[in-house]
Amino acid sequence: MALRISFHRRFVTATVFFLFCVFVLPAIAGAIWLKVFTSAVIFALAARGASLVYAQLGLVNLAQIALVGVGGWVMLRLNYATTLPFELSLLASAAITAIVGMLLSLPAMRMRGLYLALVTLMAAGAFQILFTAFQFPNGGSGFLGVAMQSPGEMRRPFLARSDAAYLSYCVAVTALCMVLVFLHERGKAGRGWALIRQSEANAMAAGVDVTLFKVWAFTLSGFLAGTAGALLAGALRLLDSKSFPAGESILLFALAIVGGAGHWAGAVIAGILYRVVPAVLNDFGLDADLALILFGAALLHAIITAPQGIAGQILSASAFRRSAT
Amino acid sequence: MIRISDITVRFGGVVALDSITAEISDDVIGIIGPNGAGKTTLINVLSGFVRPEAGSVDVDGLNLLTLTPFRRARWGLSRSFQKLQTAAELSVENLVRVGLDHCSSPNAEKDAAIGRALEFVGLSRLRNTKGGDLNSQQQRMTEIARCLVNSPRIVLLDEPGGGLGETEAEALRTIITDIRSSFGAQVLLIDHDVDLIRATCSKTIVLDFGKLIAFGPTETVLRDKMVQAAYLGQGPGQ
Ligand SMILES: Nc1ncnc2c1ncn2[C@@H]1O[C@H](COP(=O)(O)OP(=O)(O)OP(=O)(O)O)[C@@H](O)[C@H]1O
Ligand SMILES: [Mg+2]
Numbered sequence: 366m367a368l369r370i371s372f373h374r375r376f377v378t379a380t381v382f383f384l385f386c387v388f389v390l391p392a393i394a395g396a397i398w399l400k401v402f403t404s405a406v407i408f409a410l411a412a413r414g415a416s417l418v419y420a421q422l423g424l425v426n427l428a429q430i431a432l433v434g435v436g437g438w439v440m441l442r443l444n445y446a447t448t449l450p451f452e453l454s455l456l457a458s459a460a461i462t463a464i465v466g467m468l469l470s471l472p473a474m475r476m477r478g479l480y481l482a483l484v485t486l487m488a489a490g491a492f493q494i495l496f497t498a499f500q501f502p503n504g505g506s507g508f509l510g511v512a513m514q515s516p517g518e519m520r521r522p523f524l525a526r527s528d529a530a531y532l533s534y535c536v537a538v539t540a541l542c543m544v545l546v547f548l549h550e551r552g553k554a555g556r557g558w559a560l561i562r563q564s565e566a567n568a569m570a571a572g573v574d575v576t577l578f579k580v581w582a583f584t585l586s587g588f589l590a591g592t593a594g595a596l597l598a599g600a601l602r603l604l605d606s607k608s609f610p611a612g613e614s615i616l617l618f619a620l621a622i623v624g625g626a627g628h629w630a631g632a633v634i635a636g637i638l639y640r641v642v643p644a645v646l647n648d649f650g651l652d653a654d655l656a657l658i659l660f661g662a663a664l665l666h667a668i669i670t671a672p673q674g675i676a677g678q679i680l681s682a683s684a685f686r687r688s689a690t
Numbered sequence: 691m692i693r694i695s696d697i698t699v700r701f702g703g704v705v706a707l708d709s710i711t712a713e714i715s716d717d718v719i720g721i722i723g724p725n726g727a728g729k730t731t732l733i734n735v736l737s738g739f740v741r742p743e744a745g746s747v748d749v750d751g752l753n754l755l756t757l758t759p760f761r762r763a764r765w766g767l768s769r770s771f772q773k774l775q776t777a778a779e780l781s782v783e784n785l786v787r788v789g790l791d792h793c794s795s796p797n798a799e800k801d802a803a804i805g806r807a808l809e810f811v812g813l814s815r816l817r818n819t820k821g822g823d824l825n826s827q828q829q830r831m832t833e834i835a836r837c838l839v840n841s842p843r844i845v846l847l848d849e850p851g852g853g854l855g856e857t858e859a860e861a862l863r864t865i866i867t868d869i870r871s872s873f874g875a876q877v878l879l880i881d882h883d884v885d886l887i888r889a890t891c892s893k894t895i896v897l898d899f900g901k902l903i904a905f906g907p908t909e910t911v912l913r914d915k916m917v918q919a920a921y922l923g924q925g926p927g928q
Contacts, residue, residue, distance in 0.1 A: 556791060566739060569763065570769050572789060573792075
């Protein structure tokens with residue numbers, strides 16, 4: 366078909382965008398905007414996890430923000446309890462969150478559609494309660510590690526102490542995770558997922574262990590959420606139990622759909638909508654809640670005219686231009 | 691040898707299979723019968739998609755019914771489906787490769803097996819075409835290649851000839867006949883095309899309303915009065 370862009374072109378575009386975000390963006394952004402962009406990158410990563418499960422298996426996971434909270438909790442816990450380098454704590458947080466994500470997927474084996482969405486949303490609600498009850502570690506004593514005033518500090522990676530360097534660091538980690546997802550989609554997992562979403566019977570007949578592949582998708586999604594949470598802990602240094610309400614997962618999921626579920630760029634757009642747009646509105650002296658109205662309109666737009674999301678529209682527009690010339 | 695004993699399947703009030711017993715040892719066996727006779731249900735029982743109410747299936751001493759569908763596939767039981775469902779985004783090569791993804795053999799070996807299966811069904815030049823760009827005959831052939839790629843023991847084909855033209859049906863005939871010699875698998879073939887059954891199957895099972903009404907050498911079975919009556923006088927031979 367004419368509307369396919371070559372792999373080569375897409376690779377170049379992704380690389381240029383990556384280099385821009387690593388080198389140019391941190392250099393030109395002011396202090397406040399560094400924080401905004403860092404958090405946008407982090408939530409783009411979390412959105413990729415939710416959109417992956419949706420695009421590959423058609424399953425809705427509304428607990429992604431809660432998993433980001435889990436990743437953040439583990440990261441802070443490890444920071445104060447151990448002297449592990451940032452990278453190792455990051456990996457451990459991601460791995461532990463991946464296991465939590467895997468457990469969340471167990472209902473997915475029996476349910477789909479609305480019921481699964483509701484079950485994950487209830488799980489997110491449960492985490493919200495846990496976060497409020499136990500708070501996030503800030504260097505206090507005991508397993509929960511909460512003190513009235515933080516006696517310690519969340520360490521950042523050796524190479525990325527400043528906010529600007531930390532933004533570059535987050536972009537690099539996010540890009541690595543996106544590559545991980547890409548490799549999954551291209552390989553055995555992607556083949557299994559494609560068959561499952563076409564027909565589970567067909568997949569089984571081809572020898573695909575449908576349960577394993579579903580669990581796998583959720584585990585990978587949890588891994589991304591955990592990485593995002595750990596990066597967020599490094600960015601903010603302190604996490605607030607009120608930052609991970611269940612409803613935020615719905616918003617992030619909706620934005621991932623608006624951005625485009627099947628593509629990394631869709632997740633980036635979701636991150637921008639989720640964090641940059643409200644900040645821009647704020648900057649203009651407008652109420653940030655206005656963003657919600659914008660998002661609602663964008664979601665309607667996506668559902669009605671752009672099933673592939675904004676990323677899909679940009680892709681097909683550029684493919685169309687190319688085929689026209 | 692596939693030994694099917696007393697298999698009974700009921701869907702609510704419908705008896706889809708009524709105490710079916712058959713021993714299958716030929717290279718290619720046909721399964722025919724009018725619409726709703728229970729042909730697909732029999733294949734679903736063998737491949738694990740329908741759990742029979744009673745009966746057993748034994749293949750060379752293995753109780754097949756204890757395995758889940760994907761384990762049966764990995765054990766060497768391949769099947770195609772009456773309704774085509776091809777994942778549109780995967781290339782032909784990847785659609786076939788799925789059948790090998792559970793194996794630990796080296797990549798070069800897998801590539802070779804894929805090449806051989808595609809060559810066998812005549813799809814070599816479409817290796818990189820996406821599933822969504824295939825016509826229905828090409829989709830059928832991709833499915834057969836997937837069935838063959840992991841050196842199966844048994845291949846169950848549910849109406850692979852559905853909607854094929856004259857030359858395509860001829861190619862399918864050759865393919866089915868050669869499966870045993872090229873891949874070593876036994877074939878069970880469901881089809882409404884009696885010419886295809888006659889050309890490929892040494893023995894044929896005839897089902898009607900869930901009952902096995904005939905099982906024997908294809909020619910004998912097709913001349914059977916009861917079989918001709920089951921086809922409502924359409925006379926499968928004419
Ligand atoms: N999953 C199911 N649930 C309920 N009834 C079913 C189911 N599968 C099959 N049946 C019924 O069982 C009977 C046998 O169906 P089956 O699909 O095996 O027929 P068939 O011989 O393959 O027919 P066709 O030639 O039309 O493909 C039919 O009456 C059908 O309606
Ligand atoms: Mg049928």
